[in-house]
Amino acid sequence: MTLSDLFPKVSKAWLISLAGFVWGVVGAFLCRLAFSWLQPIEMTEASLFIVFGLAIAFAAFKFGLSKVAQKNIKRLNTFENGAPIYAFQSWKSYAMIGIMIPLGFTLRHSMIPKEYLAIPYLGMGGSLFLSSTIYFKSLFGQAAKP
Template identity: 40%
Template structure:
C-alpha cells in the first residue's frame, strides 16, 4: 500500500524506447525550427546554412550527444527490475534539459537573425536525432526477437 504502488513503473525496454523517442523527437523539433527560418533565403544561402548545420552536427553528435547516449544506455541496460517511467533520464539530465530549453527560448527571442540561429538549431537537432537512433538500435537489436534466417 506504499507510494510505490502509484509509481508508473516500466521495463527497461520501454525506458530505452522512450529515450529514443524523446531524443529523436526533440531533434526533429529543432530541425523544424531551423528549416522554417530559412524559408526566405536564396538558394545559395540555403546551401551555405544547411551545409554549416550539417558540418556542426557531426562533431556535436560524435563528441557530445553520442557519449551521453552511451552513458545513459550503460545505466539502463543492466536494470533488472521495473523502474519509474521518468527514469529514462537521470535527474542531472533533467536539469541540463531545463537549462538547454531555457537557452533555446532565449535565443529564439534574441536579436540574432533567425537564419544564423538555424545553423545552431539544425546542427543540434540533427546531432540529437542521430544520437537518438542509438537507442532504437539497442531497442531492436537487444529486445526484439529476431526471426531465424
C-alpha cells in the first residue's frame, strides 16, 4: 500500500480547481487580516500601507507566483486522470507552506506594529489571490476545448 492509495483520486480538472480555490482563499484571508489591522488607523495613513502592500502584490504576482502557478498547471496537466487529491500542490510547495505558516504565526505574535505587517500580508495575499485566477483561466480554457 502506498501513500497515494490512502487518498481519493480525482481528475486534473479537480486538481486545478482545488489549487485555484486554496490559493484564492488563503490570499483573501491574508488580505482580510491585513485590512483588519489597518482599520484602527486613519484612512490617509492606511492608504499608504495599502499602496505599498498592493505594489508588492503586483510585483510578486508578475515576477513570482504567476510563474509558479503556470508551472504547477503544466505539472498537473501531465497527470493521468485519477491523481491523488493531495497532488494539487508539488512537494516543494508543501515544504514552502510548512515554512510560511510558522513564519506568519511568529510575525503576528511579534512586537512589529500590525500596520507594518499589513504590507507583506497584503503583498503575499494579493499575489496569491491574483495567481489563483491563473488556475481558473486554465480550467475554463481547457473546458472550452473540444
